[in-house]
Amino acid sequence: MNIILLGPPGAGKGTQAQRLVEKFGMRQLSTGDMLRAAVKAGTPVGLQAKAVMERGELVSDEIVSALIGEELDAMGTEAGAIFDGYPRTAAQAESLDGILAARGRKLDHVIELDVDEDALVERITGRFTCANCGKGYHDKFEQPRQLGVCDKCGSTEFKRRPDDNEETVRTRMAEYRAKTAPILPIYEARGIVTRVNGMAEMDHVTAAIERIIKS
Ligand code: ADP
Numbered sequence: 001m002n003i004i005l006l007g008p009p010g011a012g013k014g015t016q017a018q019r020l021v022e023k024f025g026m027r028q029l030s031t032g033d034m035l036r037a038a039v040k041a042g043t044p045v046g047l048q049a050k051a052v053m054e055r056g057e058l059v060s061d062e063i064v065s066a067l068i069g070e071e072l073d074a075m076g077t078e079a080g081a082i083f084d085g086y087p088r089t090a091a092q093a094e095s096l097d098g099i100l101a102a103r104g105r106k107l108d109h110v111i112e113l114d115v116d117e118d119a120l121v122e123r124i125t126g127r128f129t130c131a132n133c134g135k136g137y138h139d140k141f142e143q144p145r146q147l148g149v150c151d152k153c154g155s156t157e158f159k160r161r162p163d164d165n166e167e168t169v170r171t172r173m174a175e176y177r178a179k180t181a182p183i184l185p186i187y188e189a190r191g192i193v194t195r196v197n198g199m200a201e202m203d204h205v206t207a208a209i210e211r212i213i214k215s
Contacts, residue, residue: 001024001026001080001108001109001213002080002081002083002100002105002106002107002108003080003081003082003083003107003108003109003110003111003213004082004083004086004087004107004109004110004111004187005017005082005083005084005111005113006110006111006112006113006180006183006184007112007113007114007115007198008115008117008120008172008173008176008177008180009120009124009169009172009173009176010115010120010121010123010124010127010169011113011115011120011198012113012115012198012202012205013084013085013113014028014030014032014033014084014085014136015136015202016113016202016205016206016209017030017082017084019206020082020209020210020213021082023210024080024213025079026079026080026081026082027075027079027080027081027082028082028084029068029071029072029081029082029083029084029086030084030085030086031059031064031067031068031084031085031086031088032084032085034064034067034071035049035053035059035064035067036053036161038067039053045063045067048060048063049063053162053163054162054163054168055168055171056163056167056168056169056170056171056172056175057171057175058088058089058175058179061089061091061092061095064086064088064092065092065095065096065099068083068086068095068096068099069099072099072103072105073103077103077104081105083096087180087183088175088176088179088180088183089179089180089183090179090182090183090186092183093183093186093187107187107190107192108192109192109193109194109212109213110184110187110192110193110194111193111194111195111196111209111212112184112193112194112195112196113196113198113205114195114196114197114198114199115198115199116199117173119199120169120173121166121169121170122140123138123141124164124169125164125165125166125169126138126139126140126141127139127160127161127164128158128159128160129158129159129160130150130152130153130155130157130158131155131157131158131159132150132153132155132157133150133152133153133155135150135151135152135153137158194212196208196209196212
């Protein structure tokens with residue numbers, strides 16, 4: 001089973017992907033996470049990507065498609081893949097077809113998280129994660145039960161993404177509208193797109209995605 005989670009920044013792709021990983025043993029392939037790791041490690045890719053990401057623009061198709069290919073090879077053939085934040089352009093969608101075919105995989109579902117854009121800026125600018133285990137929180141919607149202490153691992157260190165500020169979020173939204181939303185028709189023509197209400201409660205969104213996967 002190979003699926004794409006598609007939706008604007010802050011739609012909840014990462015959260016939902018993590019839940020599918022826990023429930024079904026699938027693997028999350030997040031180009032955003034891969035790029036952030038590259039930036040942190042100071043690799044040549046990271047050095048190239050850093051400023052682009054801070055502006056909220058898209059990293060080159062060649063770079064992200066190469067990262068996806070490497071990650072798929074590293075994970076072997078057993079587990080299903082959840083593509084989170086990839087593909088983001090028509091060129092990447094085309095590359096993904098070749099990347100999957102070369103590895104004997106095929107795309108089963110494209111799940112579009114449908115969200116109200118005005119709510120996204122608030123979602124994104126308020127979010128933060130545990131620096132130790134990565135659990136996600138929000139200033140307004142989900143503070144840790146004990147303020148300043150991670151519910152999951154007890155760490156007291158938290159972090160925010162440098163691109164989660166309002167100006168960069170607006171650019172990321174514009175990039176989504178201009179370059180990513182237009183790839184939906186490619187998958188619609190293949191009859192593999194299902195739309196899920198991303199404004200529903202997180203558990204409801206998860207349940208809706210599970211129904212699609214099991215169908
Ligand atoms: P979000 O979905 O919240 O915007 P991501 O973590 O998926 O965040 O991506 C963060 C940034 O990483 C993007 O704004 C972009 O600069 C870069 N990036 C991630 N995935 C891709 C991709 N497939 N193609 C080009 N750039 C990407």
